[in-house]
Structure formats: structure tokens, C-alpha cells
Amino acid sequence: MIDENVQARLDFMGIGETERATLATISPMIASMIGDGLDHFCSKARATPQTAAFFRDEAHMAKAKAAQDSHWMRIASGTFDSGFYSSVRRIGSVHARIGLEPRWYVGGYALVLEKLLNGVAQRCSPWRRLLSWFRIPSASAASVAIVKAALLDLELSIAVYFEQSQTERDQAIAKLGSALQSLADGDLVTDLHGLPTSFAALEGSFNQSLSSVREMINGVSRSTDGIRAGSDEIAQASEDLARRTESNAASLEETSAALAQIDGRLRATAASSTKTVTRADQAIATVGDGRTTAEEAVQAMTRVSDSAKGIDSVIEGLDKIAFQTRVLAMNAAVEAGRAGDAGRGFAVVADLVSALAMRAEEEAKRARDQLTLTQADIVTAVQAVQKVDGALANISSDVGEVHALLGTMSDDATVQSSAISQITAAIGAMDQATQQNAAMVEETSAAARTLINEVTSLARQTGMFTIESGIARATAVETSTPRAHGPPTATPAPAYRSPVAALPVDTSTRAMTPAGDDDWNAF
Numbered sequence: 130m131i132d133e134n135v136q137a138r139l140d141f142m143g144i145g146e147t148e149r150a151t152l153a154t155i156s157p158m159i160a161s162m163i164g165d166g167l168d169h170f171c172s173k174a175r176a177t178p179q180t181a182a183f184f185r186d187e188a189h190m191a192k193a194k195a196a197q198d199s200h201w202m203r204i205a206s207g208t209f210d211s212g213f214y215s216s217v218r219r220i221g222s223v224h225a226r227i228g229l230e231p232r233w234y235v236g237g238y239a240l241v242l243e244k245l246l247n248g249v250a251q252r253c254s255p256w257r258r259l260l261s262w263f264r265i266p267s268a269s270a271a272s273v274a275i276v277k278a279a280l281l282d283l284e285l286s287i288a289v290y291f292e293q294s295q296t297e298r299d300q301a302i303a304k305l306g307s308a309l310q311s312l313a314d315g316d317l318v319t320d321l322h323g324l325p326t327s328f329a330a331l332e333g334s335f336n337q338s339l340s341s342v343r344e345m346i347n348g349v350s351r352s353t354d355g356i357r358a359g360s361d362e363i364a365q366a367s368e369d370l371a372r373r374t375e376s377n378a379a380s381l382e383e384t385s386a387a388l389a390q391i392d393g394r395l396r397a398t399a400a401s402s403t404k405t406v407t408r409a410d411q412a413i414a415t416v417g418d419g420r421t422t423a424e425e426a427v428q429a430m431t432r433v434s435d436s437a438k439g440i441d442s443v444i445e446g447l448d449k450i451a452f453q454t455r456v457l458a459m460n461a462a463v464e465a466g467r468a469g470d471a472g473r474g475f476a477v478v479a480d481l482v483s484a485l486a487m488r489a490e491e492e493a494k495r496a497r498d499q500l501t502l503t504q505a506d507i508v509t510a511v512q513a514v515q516k517v518d519g520a521l522a523n524i525s526s527d528v529g530e531v532h533a534l535l536g537t538m539s540d541d542a543t544v545q546s547s548a549i550s551q552i553t554a555a556i557g558a559m560d561q562a563t564q565q566n567a568a569m570v571e572e573t574s575a576a577a578r579t580l581i582n583e584v585t586s587l588a589r590q591t592g593m594f595t596i597e598s599g600i601a602r603a604t605a606v607e608t609s610t611p612r613a614h615g616p617p618t619a620t621p622a623p624a625y626r627s628p629v630a631a632l633p634v635d636t637s638t639r640a641m642t643p644a645g646d647d648d649w650n651a652f
Contacts, residue, residue: 132214138284139209144277151266151274152207158252159205159245159275166244167194167201170237180233201241204278217282221289225297228327231287238283246272297325308335316595317343353588360581367574374567381560388553395546402539409532416525423518427511434507440500444493451489458483 131139139145171190174180184190200220203213224234253268266274301324308321320339324332458479465476 131209132211135209135214135281135285138281142277142281144209144274144281148274148277149207149209151270152205152278154264154266155249155253155271155274156202156205156207158249158271160202162245162248163198163201163205163241165248166241167197169244170240173240174237183227183229200282204282207274207278209281214285217285218289221286222293224286224290225293226326231290234286234290235283238279242276242279245275249275294327297327301325301328301331305331305335308339312339312342317346318595350588353584357581357584357588360577360584364574364577364581367570367577371567371570371574374563374570378560378563378567381556381563385553385556385560388549388556392546392549392553395542395549399539399542399546402535402542406532406535406539409528409535412528413525413532416521416528420518420521420525423514423521426514427518430507430511430514434504434511438504441497444497444500447493448490448497451486451493454489455483455486458486 171194174184174190184193200216203216223229224231249271250268253265253271255267257265265271304321304324308319311319317339321332321335461479461482462476465472465479
């Protein structure tokens with residue numbers, strides 16, 4: 130009884146009773162020709178690496194050839210019953226399981242059909258039909274029947290192949306979807322297992338990617354812990370540095386103010402020193418004038434002393450005159466005494482002259498005594514003036530030294546004032562730089578705190594992943610309150626078109642796959 134799945138195809142392909150009867154009529158021909166066709170295919174299969182890889186040895190190929198011969202005779206019978214359909218489904222399933230691509234199956238049919246159609250053309254020629262009294266069908270009818278039957282078998286087998294492949298794809302997609310859902314739920318432990326053989330490359334790639342992601346998340350978690358610890362240290366150090374920088378800035382500001390005061394005082398000292406130097410110059414000039422005056426006084430007193438010596442000579446002359454006058458008075462008195470009364474008046478005059486001479490001597494003595502005192506006073510005054518001159522000379526020398534010292538002090542004060550001005554400017558620049566550094570340190574501290582928050586958020590997110598068997602990656606959060614994470618929201622997946630079906634299948638891994646007795650019925 131024809132299977133309903135086969136019947137629908139028979140109806141569409143136009144394989145009716147006539148075509149089935151034609152197949153039954155030429156089945157002996159097919160039996161005699163199928164061996165050559167299968168030999169032709171086997172020679173091609175041996176020479177082609179992709180197909181040769183499916184055979185273990187010549188015995189395996191001979192067994193496959195025998196199975197193919199039996200299947201072709203089932204096709205040639207034209208019965209297309211349930212046994213035929215079961216055989217075709219088994220062939221398609223085997224093709225899908227061992228990874229035999231349809232190109233080789235279709236190619237094998239082309240090689241077999243080449244021999245069959247050439248043989249039919251010879252055996253069903255018009256003159257052979259004539260000799261058989263037209264009991265054999267025409268070459269065209271026989272060829273059409275063979276081609277339709279072969280295409281029916283080929284289509285059923287390929288349909289099963291695609292059905293089986295689709296089933297495997299559906300299974301692979303389901304398992305892959307489950308694995309991806311686990312991955313979306315943060316499970317990085319569960320690998321992808323149990324995919325069909327044709328998806329082994331996908332399974333390996335997924336598991337390798339999962340392992341890489343697991344290692345990456347684990348590395349990110351470790352790095353996050355390290356970064357957070359480093360960020361805490363940076364933030365703490367930045368805050369300490371900010372406090373020290375602020376203290377340094379305040380100290381620099383106070384130092385700058387103190388230096389400004391010192392600079393002002395040094396400038397005032399330099400100005401006072403300059404004024405003092407000027408006054409010292411004036412004092413030196415005054416002392417010089419005093420010494421000149423003292424020298425003039427000494428010279429004047431020397432002249433007075435010399436004049437006094439002249440007066441002493443005059444007084445000495447006066448003494449001599451007074452002495453001579455008294456001598457004359459005495460002589461006159463003697464002569465008056467000799468004259469008696471006549472000379473009495475002259476005696477009176479002589480007495481008066483003698484008294485005047487004595488008085489002149491007394492006055493001369495007094496003048497000499499006074500002159501002696503005056504000369505002594507002049508000598509004392511000259512000595513005093515000379516002492517004053519020496520003192521003024523010493524004062525002039527001392528004032529000169531003071532003048533030099535004050536000049537040096539003024540120059541030093543000016544240099545110190547200039548140096549302190551430079552130091553003040555440098556400290557001002559340092560103060561400004563320190564304030565800028567303080568601002569930068571505050572920004573660094575704020576950035577470090579922001580980095581800590583970001584790293585904490587990253588650690589919280591990586592903590593959602595399970596990277597060890599049954600153990601979630603739990604990351605301690607110290608700087609902020611953990612955010613609540615709800616379960617991941619399931620998003621409806623779009624209609625899936627697997628790209629895996631387009632991937633090339635590595636047949637080398639299946640070359641020596643053990644096969645059952647019917648594995649090569651496909652040929």
C-alpha cells in the first residue's frame with residue numbers, strides 16, 4: 130500500500146499506473162545495469178577526498194554498494210509502498226546524522242542515472258522494441274519513468290535530510306536559547322552541552338566564549354576590587370594632601386605678609402640710613418668747620434701771646450723809666466736838701482715825682498702780674514683749643530667711620546630689601562601655585578570619589594554573575610548603598626533564523642564514524 134506522503138508526490142510528479150508499470154517492465158534492465166552505475170559512482174567516490182572520507186575501507190564500500198543495489202531495485206519495482214518510504218526516511222536520517230551533504234548524494238544519483246539512461250537508450254531502441262513486438266516501452270518513456278522515480282526518491286531523502294537537519298537546528302536553538310537565558314541571568318558556570326554533531330563547532334565556540342567571558346568577569350571583579358582599594362587610598366591621600374596644601378598655603382600667605390613687613394622696615398631702615406649718612410656728612414662738615422675755627426682761635430691766641438710778650442717789654446721799659454724817675458727824684462731831693470729853703474719847693478716836687486715813680490712801678494708790677502696771668506690763661510686756652518681740635522679730629526674720624534658703616538648698612542639694607550622683594554614675589558608665586566594645587570587636589574579627590582562610586586557600581590554589576598559552581602560573585606560595597614536589582618526582564622525573542630545552517634560542516638571528524646548496515650542505502 131502506497132504511503133499517503135508518497136502518494137501526494139506521485140500525483141504531483143505524474144507518476145501513475147503507466148509509469149509504475151513501465152518501471153516494473155524495465156526492472157530487469159535496471160537490475161542488469163545498476164551494477165555499472167554503482168561502480169561508476171564508487172570510482173568517483175574513491176577519487177574524491179570529501180566522499181572517500183566516509184568509507185573506512187573497500188569492504189565498507191562494497192557493503193554500501195550492495196545496499197544501494199537493493200534500494201535501487203526497490204525503486205525499480207514501482208511499488209512505492211510503506212517499506213519504500215521507511216527506507217527513504219532511514220536514508221535521509223543517516224545522511225543528516227553522518228553529515229553527508231546533498232551535493233554528494235545528488236551527484237551520486239547523476240552518475241548512476243547517466244549509466245541507466247544510456248543503457249535504456251540502447252536497450253529500448255526502436256528496432257529492439259520491434260523485435261520484442263513492442264512489449265518493452267520506448268526509450269523516452271522508460272527514461273522518464275526512471276528519472277521521475279529517481280527524483281522522487283531523491284526528493285524524499287533530501288526532505289528527510291532537511292527535516293532532520295531542521296530538528297537538529299531546533300534542538301540546537303533551544304539549547305542555545307536556554308544557555309543564553311542562563312547567561313542573561315548571570316550564570317557563567319553552565320556550559321552548552323548536548324548539541325547535535327553538526328553543531329559541535331558552535332558548542333565549542335560558545336563554551337570557549339563563555340569561558341572567556343567568565344575569566345573576563347572574574348578579572349574585572351578582581352580589577353574592580355583593586356581599583357576601588359586604590360581609589361580609596363587616592364581619595365584619602367588627596368584629602369590629606371588637600372589639608373596639608375591648605376595649611377601650606379596659609380603659612381605661605383602669613384610668610385608673605387611677614388616678609389612684606391620686613392621689606393617695608395628694611396626700606397625704611399635704608400631710607401633712615403641714607404638720611405643718617407647725609408647727616409653724618411653734615412656733621413663731618415661741621416666738625417671740619419669747628420676744627421678750622423679752633424685753628425683760627427689757636428692762631429689768634431698765639432698772636433695775643435706774642436702781643437703779650439710785647440706788652441711785657443713795654444712794662445719792663447716802664448719799670449726802667451719809673452726806676453730812673455725815682456733815681457732822678459732822689460737826686461732832686463738831695464739837691465733840694467743842699468739848696469735849703471730855696472730848694473724846698475723843688476723837694477716837694479721831687480717827693481711827688483718819687484711817689485709817682487713808685488706808683489708807676491707798682492702799676493707796672495700789677496700790669497706784669499696781670500699779663501703773666503693772661504699769658505698763663507692764653508696758654509691754657511691754647512691747650513684747651515688744641516684739645517678741642519684733637520677731640521674734633523677724633524669726632525671727625527669716628528663720624529667718618531660711622532658714615533662708612535651707615536653707607537654699608539644702607540647698601541646692605543637696599544640689597545636685603547631687593548632680595549626680600551624677590552623672595553616675597555617667589556613666595557607669592559608659590560602661594561598662588563599652592564592654592565592652584567589645592568584646587569587641583571580637591572578636584573582629584575572629587576574625581577577619586579566619583580571613580581569609587583563608578584567602580585562600586587561596576588562591582589555591583591559584576592557581582593550579579595555566577596562565576597563559580599553555585600557561588601555568586603559577591604562584592605562588598607563600602608562607599609555607597611547597593612542598588613536593588615530586580616530579576617532580568619524576559620524579552621520576547623524574534624523569529625530565529627539560525628546562521629549555523631550556513632556554516633560548512635567539517636566532515637573530517639565523521640570520516641570514520643561507525644555506520645550500520647543501512648547507512649549507505651542512500652547510494
